Amino acid sequence: MRVLLTGAAGFIGGAIGTALVEGGHEVVGVDLMLPQAHGSAEAPEGVLVRDVREAGGWGDLLEGVDVVCHQAAVVGAGVKVADLPDYASHNDLGTAVLLAAMHEAGVGRMVVASSMVVYGEGRYLCAEHGRQAPPPRAVAALDAGDFDVKCGVCGRSLEWALVDETAPLDPRGAYAASKAAQEYYVASWVRQAGAAAIGLRYHNVYGPHMPRDTPYSGVAAMFRSSLERGEAPNVYEDGAQMRDFVHVADVARANVAAMEAVVAADAGHWATYNVASGHPVAIRDVAEMVATGTASGLAPNVTGQYRLGDVRHVVASPERARTELGFSAQVLPEDGLREFATAPLRA
Ligand SMILES: NC(=O)c1ccc[n+]([C@@H]2O[C@H](COP(=O)([O-])OP(=O)(O)OC[C@H]3O[C@@H](n4cnc5c(N)ncnc54)[C@H](O)[C@@H]3O)[C@@H](O)[C@H]2O)c1
Ligand SMILES: [Zn+2]
Numbered sequence: 061m062r063v064l065l066t067g068a069a070g071f072i073g074g075a076i077g078t079a080l081v082e083g084g085h086e087v088v089g090v091d092l093m094l095p096q097a098h099g100s101a102e103a104p105e106g107v108l109v110r111d112v113r114e115a116g117g118w119g120d121l122l123e124g125v126d127v128v129c130h131q132a133a134v135v136g137a138g139v140k141v142a143d144l145p146d147y148a149s150h151n152d153l154g155t156a157v158l159l160a161a162m163h164e165a166g167v168g169r170m171v172v173a174s175s176m177v178v179y180g181e182g183r184y185l186c187a188e189h190g191r192q193a194p195p196p197r198a199v200a201a202l203d204a205g206d207f208d209v210k211c212g213v214c215g216r217s218l219e220w221a222l223v224d225e226t227a228p229l230d231p232r233g234a235y236a237a238s239k240a241a242q243e244y245y246v247a248s249w250v251r252q253a254g255a256a257a258i259g260l261r262y263h264n265v266y267g268p269h270m271p272r273d274t275p276y277s278g279v280a281a282m283f284r285s286s287l288e289r290g291e292a293p294n295v296y297e298d299g300a301q302m303r304d305f306v307h308v309a310d311v312a313r314a315n316v317a318a319m320e321a322v323v324a325a326d327a328g329h330w331a332t333y334n335v336a337s338g339h340p341v342a343i344r345d346v347a348e349m350v351a352t353g354t355a356s357g358l359a360p361n362v363t364g365q366y367r368l369g370d371v372r373h374v375v376a377s378p379e380r381a382r383t384e385l386g387f388s389a390q391v392l393p394e395d396g397l398r399e400f401a402t403a404p405l406r407a
Pocket of ligand 2: 186187188189190211213214215
């Protein structure tokens with residue numbers, strides 16, 4: 061395949077580029093080298109500095125391209141209200157401009173990076189009342205150290221269940237809203253242009269070259285940085301929050317599988333997939349696994365503190381990607397997270 065890869069200098073884009081080249085594919089890599097992601101670093105070799113929001117000049121870049129792998133985005137939790145225009149501009153306008161340019165150039169296949177954040181809360185079951193969408197947790201309960209989400213009918217603690225791709229989208233923040241909007245733009249382009257696309261909803265991605273701890277970087281990187289400073293990693297709530305941590309090499313493999321599938325797909329095809337390890341872990345265990353890899357002897361510090369915006373559990377079902385894309389993650393979190401403790405990070 062000949063692939064136009066956006067966000068090619070990023071944490072995940074870099075791993076996808078490597079996987080594509082190793083698979084004998086041709087890569088045209090573009091990246092804006094956003095200062096908030098890269099500081100003043102130069103573009104890696106072979107990556108063209110280019111803003112996806114810029115309308116002109118796509119003809120040559122898209123010449124002979126079989127599929128666009130769209131990873132470029134402003135990432136993170138959306139910490140400040142002032143970040144809203146950045147999410148809307150880079151993520152949504154950027155996607156819209158790219159889709160229009162692809163249509164113009166006659167390129168009709170895309171894989172787009174989405175995220176588990178489009179789901180909002182995970183899925184919960186009450187022993188008596190079945191599936192429940194929990195109301196927000198009460199501050200008084202959180203203050204008292206009761207972190208479970210409760211059944212809206214009977215008030216009992218809910219058990220977590222696997223989120224599959226049929227779950228309704230419920231983005232809760234600016235970044236999440238921009239990722240959901242990207243999916244909607246791509247789906248509408250598929251219908252209007254007679255194109256085909258796949259959206260990959262990554263869960264918690266970690267691995268070599270992950271950005272260092274900023275307010276936007278993943279919790280695994282923050283645990284690692286605390287350990288490097290000789291401090292115990294701080295874990296919010298009671299540490300029992302369940303997540304799925306998926307290694308960046310597996311995310312790259314999922315992208316290659318999705319590109320191969322979408323190139324072969326019929327016009328009008330649009331599907332989304334969770335990209336997850338299928339081995340859910342509690343956040344406290346994540347801290348422990350990273351700590352094990354550092355030989356620091358430091359145990360996680362479970363603080364009981366909480367952030368009102370946090371969801372309690374989000375655990376993915378990896379089934380659809382397995383049956384339809386033939387993708388299963390190869391790296392177990394206990395191996396990958398231990399190794400991550402000493403892997404190189406992006407400055
Ligand atoms: N890291 C995760 O855990 C995670 C989870 C779910 C989804 N994602 C998604 O995966 C994709 C890649 O994220 P990442 O973790 O590699 O982040 P990253 O910041 O390392 O990479 C994103 C890249 O996009 C580039 N970029 C941003 N705006 C651009 C623009 N207008 N034009 C061209 N390039 C631009 C940045 O310079 C950066 O190199 C994103 O779409 C993100 O939303 C990441
Ligand atoms: Zn109930």
